[in-house]
Amino acid sequence: MSLSGRASLISPSPTLAITAKAKAMKAQGIDIIGFGAGEPDFDTPEHIKEEARKALQEGFTKYTPVSGIEPLKKAICKKLKKDNGLNYDPAQIIVSCGAKHSLYNAIQIICEEGDEVILPSPYWVSYPEQIKLSGARPVIVETREAEGFKLGPEKFLKEITSQTKLLILNSPNNPTGAVYSRDELLALAEIAMEKKIYVISDEIYEKITYDKVKHISIASLSPRMQDLTVVVNGVSKAYSMTGWRIGYAAGNKEIIAAMSRLQSHSTSNPDSIAQRAAGEAIEGTQEPLKEMVAEFEKRRDYLGERLNNLKGFSCQQPQGAFYAFPNISGVLGKFFRGRKIEDSSSLTGLLLDEARVAVIPGSAFGQDNYLRFSYATSMENISKGLDRIEDVVNKIN
Numbered sequence: 001m002s003l004s005g006r007a008s009l010i011s012p013s014p015t016l017a018i019t020a021k022a023k024a025m026k027a028q029g030i031d032i033i034g035f036g037a038g039e040p041d042f043d044t045p046e047h048i049k050e051e052a053r054k055a056l057q058e059g060f061t062k063y064t065p066v067s068g069i070e071p072l073k074k075a076i077c078k079k080l081k082k083d084n085g086l087n088y089d090p091a092q093i094i095v096s097c098g099a100k101h102s103l104y105n106a107i108q109i110i111c112e113e114g115d116e117v118i119l120p121s122p123y124w125v126s127y128p129e130q131i132k133l134s135g136a137r138p139v140i141v142e143t144r145e146a147e148g149f150k151l152g153p154e155k156f157l158k159e160i161t162s163q164t165k166l167l168i169l170n171s172p173n174n175p176t177g178a179v180y181s182r183d184e185l186l187a188l189a190e191i192a193m194e195k196k197i198y199v200i201s202d203e204i205y206e207k208i209t210y211d212k213v214k215h216i217s218i219a220s221l222s223p224r225m226q227d228l229t230v231v232v233n234g235v236s237k238a239y240s241m242t243g244w245r246i247g248y249a250a251g252n253k254e255i256i257a258a259m260s261r262l263q264s265h266s267t268s269n270p271d272s273i274a275q276r277a278a279g280e281a282i283e284g285t286q287e288p289l290k291e292m293v294a295e296f297e298k299r300r301d302y303l304g305e306r307l308n309n310l311k312g313f314s315c316q317q318p319q320g321a322f323y324a325f326p327n328i329s330g331v332l333g334k335f336f337r338g339r340k341i342e343d344s345s346s347l348t349g350l351l352l353d354e355a356r357v358a359v360i361p362g363s364a365f366g367q368d369n370y371l372r373f374s375y376a377t378s379m380e381n382i383s384k385g386l387d388r389i390e391d392v393v394n395k396i397n
């Protein structure tokens with residue numbers, strides 16, 4: 001077969017391999033506890049579903065404007081003003097088929113062959129692939145656990161060349177749960193403004209933070225920074241709406257217009273009914289969100305404690321999102337019944353076979369000495385899963 005060079009650039013999703021194996025084991029009747037999920041385990045709140053029913057009943061089932069319906073864009077503008085102190089008008093908003101789609105469009109519009117994109121690791125799995133598909137080169141910069149997994153100004157500055165076009169920031173972070181403070185963002189923003197580097201700020205976990213930590217958008221630091229930033233957000237994570245596929249981007253009018261042109265020739269508008277439901281999610285009661293975050297916080301506390309009690313594991317308390325990212329260097333190089341634990345994926349393989357627990361290897365996110373646990377699963381599952389892991393880990397030597 002003769003496929004495009006572009007096709008060969010795309011790596012298969014590293015998180016899918018382990019989830020596929022877990023699924024196959026489940027299908028054989030093996031009871032697997034999954035910590036792989038990248039989505040909340042709650043149902044979409046009732047008032048949001050009700051709005052979708054209403055839209056359907058009204059026959060709101062036709063093409064909408066490519067970049068989204070006006071009432072939703074207005075609701076997004078209001079939200080950005082209220083939550084983030086950002087002023088945009090609806091022409092600076094595009095609604096896409098999920099935040100992932102907004103990210104894709106933005107990277108396609110900003111980057112091309114010869115450009116470099118600075119991407120702090122650990123990173124979310126789709127960024128490197130989206131960067132490569134634009135023709136640009138991902139410049140992966142490792143952040144360290146001791147620095148809270150955050151990119152500092154020195155490291156940022158060191159990686160900048162005349163080719164650097166874009167920095168991708170994700171706070172709260174998937175997979176580490178790190179949340180950048182205002183001062184940390186300010187230090188990066190000063191450099192981005194001086195060197196004229198665009199920033200894509202993926203704020204999809206904005207609403208999921210703990211310990212009174214508050215999410216800050218880098219775009220809110222100054223009007224000039226706002227102009228250089230494409231803010232990406234959506235309803236998937238905050239409102240348990242992953243399947244509805246609604247995300248959005250806010251930014252400079254010209255960038256948004258170009259993203260809209262690209263979208264007009266690929267997907268056209270995102271689902272009409274889901275747009276109505278997303279408007280209700282953003283404007284309606286935020287009570288279910290608060291309940292969800294309170295539940296996540298309990299699980300985080302419990303999971304963090306259990307992970308820190310595992311021999312050879314250590315885990316910093318995540319400040320946002322719904323993942324824990326424990327350090328496993330204490331078990332690497334050791335053995336379980338003669339089976340050597342070479343790296344994070346051999347550990348996830350071992351845990352799947354011996355503990356019947358599915359977790360994601362850190363290598364999927366660019367750092368091999370870690371595992372990612374999602375706590376978007378019940379307390380009962382977390383407790384049972386950790387009991388099983390403990391049994392296995394106790395036999396590692």
Ligand SMILES: *Cc1c(COP(=O)(O)O)cnc(C)c1O
Pocket residue numbers: 038097098099100101124170174202204234235236237242245246247
């Ligand atoms: C889940 C996720 C997204 C994608 O969200 P969708 O709106 O469902 O496309 C984007 N960025 C990160 C870091 C995520 O974890």
